[in-house]
Amino acid sequence: MQMILFTMNQQKYLISADSVEEVVDTMAITPVPLAPKWVKGLINLRGTVMTVIGLAELINVPSAADNKNILIMKQGEDRKGLLIEEVIEVVDINKEDIQLANAEDAxxxxxVVAFSAIVANIVNVNHLIF
Structure with a gap:
């Protein structure tokens, strides 16, 4: 399965490429008053206004000083932006290489997957943001 490898605060993470429509550079985000701390605000992406969610705040990890990319997540007709530090590459992962998949932590x-000297956590946040 194809997954997008990205960094957040010097840690490596993977997210399924099936749930990502595109990757865009960070742009101006308009804050939303009284929104939860993980809602960073709204962006206008080619005429479509969408909510941007800070992944670090959503999964309660330290946020990066500089976020360079937004993953445009899709579920049906719904679209939301996921603010991350930086996309590294798209990788192919075998399902049997995934370890600790049944952890009840979060x-x-x-x-977690280890490949070519990289250890990365696999995150799935669609059910949290949609």
Missing amino acids: DYYDG
Whole structure:
């Protein structure tokens, strides 16, 4: 399965490429008053206004000093932006290489994968943001 490898605060993470429509550079985000701390605000992407969610705040990890990319997540007709530090590459992962997939630690955690000297956590946040 194809997954997007990205960094957040010097840690590596993977997210399924099936749930990502595109990757865009960070742009001006308009804050939303009284929104939860993980809602960073709104962006206008080619005429479509969408909510941007800070992944670090959503999964309660330290946020990066500089976020360079937004993952445009899709579920049906719904679209939301996921603010991350930086996309590294798209990688192919075999399902049998995923370890600790049944951990009950968090409802966003799908396991961990080690490949080519990299250890990355697999996150699945669609059910949290849609």
